[in-house]
Amino acid sequence: MTARTVVITGASDGIGAAAARQLAANGHRVVVVGRSEKKTRAVAESIGTEWFRADFTRLDDVRKLALDLNAACARIDVLANNAGGIFGAAKRTGDGFETTFQINHLAPFLLTKLLLDKLIASRATVIQTASVGARLAPRIDLDDLNMERRFESMRAYSASKLENILFTRELHRRYHDRGLNAVAIHPGNVASGFGAGTDNRLVRVIATNRLFRRYVLTTPEKGADQLVWLSEARPGVDWQPGGYYEKRKPARTSAQAADADLARGLWERSDAMAG
Numbered sequence: 001m002t003a004r005t006v007v008i009t010g011a012s013d014g015i016g017a018a019a020a021r022q023l024a025a026n027g028h029r030v031v032v033v034g035r036s037e038k039k040t041r042a043v044a045e046s047i048g049t050e051w052f053r054a055d056f057t058r059l060d061d062v063r064k065l066a067l068d069l070n071a072a073c074a075r076i077d078v079l080a081n082n083a084g085g086i087f088g089a090a091k092r093t094g095d096g097f098e099t100t101f102q103i104n105h106l107a108p109f110l111l112t113k114l115l116l117d118k119l120i121a122s123r124a125t126v127i128q129t130a131s132v133g134a135r136l137a138p139r140i141d142l143d144d145l146n147m148e149r150r151f152e153s154m155r156a157y158s159a160s161k162l163e164n165i166l167f168t169r170e171l172h173r174r175y176h177d178r179g180l181n182a183v184a185i186h187p188g189n190v191a192s193g194f195g196a197g198t199d200n201r202l203v204r205v206i207a208t209n210r211l212f213r214r215y216v217l218t219t220p221e222k223g224a225d226q227l228v229w230l231s232e233a234r235p236g237v238d239w240q241p242g243g244y245y246e247k248r249k250p251a252r253t254s255a256q257a258a259d260a261d262l263a264r265g266l267w268e269r270s271d272a273m274a275g
């Protein structure tokens with residue numbers, strides 16, 4: 001197989017780090033992106049690859065990351081927008097947006113847009129690590145993407161993961177005929193750093209309890225399976241762009257995820273917000 005250039009965000013930990021290790025072992029050029037310089041550097045050095053640091057609570061970091069990636073990579077065959085998580089109480093970033101919304105949706109939206117020319121020229125695959133949790137999302141209110149009316153960390157998380165799927169659909173609608181292959185996935189329920197810092201007690205207990213981690217959740221390596229598979233497989237042959245996958249198979253999600261007007265509206269609002 002030809003070696004590909006694969007950029008993975010959230011690759012300092014968990015699923016992203018496991019995918020980076022596997023793809024590097026398979027001979028690809030992997031670019032590791034993370035928030036913590038120390039952890040990101042450690043992962044990159046352990047697999048002998050490049051790394052960049054960006055904190056997605058700062059859109060200026062995302063803009064700088066896009067500039068760096070555009071300069072460092074002649075082509076990008078795969079962009080895995082994997083960074084994300086469930087966080088605590090309602091909080092605004094310095095950019096003025098609700099934190100979960102910005103980290104999980106707005107930052108990867110902006111990064112993808114700033115890399116778009118290169119992604120199209122490379123006929124790239126763009127993967128969103130979404131979640132089965134998107135099924136629990138409340139009705140997305142385009143006039144209240146910051147959830148000012150009723151914030152709760154699980155509501156914000158599930159909405160952001162639905163937004164990952166809506167973004168995938170709209171990316172596909174706009175750019176598939178120019179060669180872009182967009183896909184969203186649920187990675188499985190994985191024992192990673194996910195959920196450790198949330199104020200949602202149930203999620204925190206499941207995510208941190210030793211027995212749950214050992215017997216109920218799966219490993220980061222298994223959670224990375226679809227990122228690795230989609231990075232190497234042939235779009236349009238091995239999998240169909242535009243959709244949502246679980247365990248390497250197209251999967252159903254909620255009716256909202258298929259709402260084309262909502263996907264278009266979210267794109268337009270995100271564009272205006274990200275500037």
Ligand SMILES: NC(=O)c1ccc[n+]([C@@H]2O[C@H](COP(=O)([O-])OP(=O)(O)OC[C@H]3O[C@@H](n4cnc5c(N)ncnc54)[C@H](O)[C@@H]3O)[C@@H](O)[C@H]2O)c1
Nearest residue numbers: 010012013014015035055056083084131189190192193194
């Ligand atoms: N673990 C699960 O069970 C599970 C289930 C469904 C979906 N997911 C999704 O998988 C993805 C990876 O999560 P994981 O399980 O590996 O968790 P993790 O906590 O181990 O890793 C999360 C990664 O996201 C990065 N990140 C978090 N906040 C960031 C910020 N402000 N700026 C830049 N990067 C930031 C972290 O640095 C880390 O590299 C997430 O998008 C998560 O929503 C996880």
